[in-house]
Amino acid sequence: MLTKRIIACLDMDGGRVVKGVQFVNLRDAGDPPECAVAHARDGADEIVLLDITATSDNRQTVLDVVSRTARSLFVPFTVGGGIRELSxxxxxFDAGADKIAINSAAVKDPTLIGEIAARFGSQAVVVAIxxxxxxxGSVKSGxxxxxxxxxxxxxxxALQWAREAAACGAGEILLTSMDRDGTKSGFDCELTKLVAEAVSxxxxxxxxxGSPQHFIDVFREGHADAALAASIFHFGLEDIxxxxxxxxAANVPVRWPC
Amino acid sequence: MMAPNMIAETIVIVDYGAGNLNSVKKAFDYLGANVVVTSEPEKVATAGKIVLPGVGHFSALGALVNMGLREAVLQGARAGKPLLGICLGMQWLFEGSDEAPELSGAGIFAGRCRSFPSSVKSPHVGWNSLAVKEGSRLLRDVAPESFVYFTHSFRAPVVAATAASTEYGTPFSAVVEKENIFGVQFHPEKSWNVGLLMLKNFCELD
Structure with missing residues (x-):
């Protein structure tokens, strides 16, 4: 049975993980490759590395980190942040990512989605919204x-944009509720369901x-295919x-044991 | 993770210009295999083992013919060299795909690749379980209901050579195996230890 994916997101600033799990057994808890592999070992189905550094002279640092991470990470690996054009x-991708996530650049120029998909395949293009x-009344879906x-x-x-991104060749939609982000009050199931039912x-x-129940809710009520969290262990869970x-136990199909 | 044996024989990953072959190469590198990525027919035909990867649209496989690689892959396979098709590369081992009806596959396995039934979302993306048949060399020591990572819109039929099937709206071939020819619909290079075990098994084939 196709399982619901649990995706661990590492927010990285200047080449260091700034949000995410703090593993006691790591030599360096802020080192992205170590964190990524530790998450995968723990049962994460996928890793997203998000570069939140505001400067553009950071590209080489990011590429080095991606390259070091990809060397020993054998689950799907998405990299986002700072991707503005095909090059x-x-x-x-050359550094070793399996997928890229694009956000602002895709909104600015939706043809970028198709350009990347034509060269690397739709499965490699995640559009983050x-x-x-x-x-x-301001926008139709609210x-x-x-x-x-x-x-x-x-x-x-947002609903219209998700449809358009899919039509342009996006392989997946990473849908973040700005209202809920950082609140630990649960995913926005209404938003998720709206988009999940509108695209294939x-x-x-x-x-x-903020809790295991939130994941159960977003899979059951929100019809999400996957759920992502950065500070997944900060709410008292031992591990993934x-x-x-x-x-x-709640009959949500997951990859476990893995 | 498993301790890889040293493998001297050259494994070639066939590069026909479609997608990103890094992940496949990295997995073989990690296992200590002697692996090269090439688009030269001569190197493919004379390799110890051949890996035919692939992502995207079935029509991308048209490049195999244009680049002289189709014959090179088949020549190696006929000579008994182990051949592993991954994702689109596996679909190519069948007769063809509804995704690009004008293009014929290798026809090593009977049947055509078709889209998923309308009862399920397409593409099929994520970790799904295998129903493993006994006796597969590629799946040696792989637990019977292991999870592997898929991402595809078309699926190959279940045939006599199916070594593992997966269910998504309908059962389809996840692994096919006949003598020296192997195909996997999922991405072993992205399927954690289970996938690495399969690649290691492939490396260690005689």
């Missing part, structure tokens, strides 16, 4: 797309994970295995 994506609830780390409104309807490509829910065991 940026090509560099990240940051959505926020807005007052009724969820607006924000860019620049969720700071800048675009006036675009997988939807990864993000923003708001424990989360998966709780999901299994």
């Amino acid at each position: 940026d994506a090509a560099e990240v 940051d959505a926020r609830r807005v007052k009724e 969820f607006e797309v924000f860019v620049a780390g969720g700071r800048t409104p675009t006036g675009r309807d 490509i997988p939807v990864i829910a993000s923003g708001g994970a 295995g424990q989360l998966k065991r709780e999901l299994q």
